[in-house]
Amino acid sequence: MKFLDGFGEQAYALLRIVAGLLFLAHGVQKFFNFPTDFPMPLSPLLQAAGVIELIAGGLIILGLFTRPAAFVASGMAAVGYWMVHGSQGLYPIANGGETIALYCFIFLFIAARGAGIWSVDSARSS
Numbered sequence: 001m002k003f004l005d006g007f008g009e010q011a012y013a014l015l016r017i018v019a020g021l022l023f024l025a026h027g028v029q030k031f032f033n034f035p036t037d038f039p040m041p042l043s044p045l046l047q048a049a050g051v052i053e054l055i056a057g058g059l060i061i062l063g064l065f066t067r068p069a070a071f072v073a074s075g076m077a078a079v080g081y082w083m084v085h086g087s088q089g090l091y092p093i094a095n096g097g098e099t100i101a102l103y104c105f106i107f108l109f110i111a112a113r114g115a116g117i118w119s120v121d122s123a124r125s126s
Contacts (some may be wrong), residue, residue, distance in 0.1 A: 063119020
């Protein structure tokens with residue numbers, strides 16, 4: 001299909017922004033019980049995850065310090081996967097960890113590729 005040729009940069013920017021928004025939403029739910037209540041008490045580990053979700057998610061959306069923010073988010077997702085889901089079985093589809101596994105690899109890709117267009121990082125480097 002050629003109808004999307006030439007839109008790779010825009011599609012990548014949308015991937016970065018939407019992944020950041022969805023990651024940020026996890027932190028918002030943890031700390032502000034919005035749009036639904038967080039289903040468990042916040043342990044220190046969950047509080048740390050929430051802080052990373054809020055800060056890294058916001059930075060990734062803006063495209064500011066994108067590589068380090070995405071790297072930290074990827075690492076947090078990897079740790080979260082193995083601590084919560086991986087202990088319930090190896091396969092993400094069976095242990096409920098497909099979303100966090102996907103976050104891990106999306107953020108690893110963003111860390112490797114950088115912010116791209118529509119970002120503060122690209123505006124600062126121009």
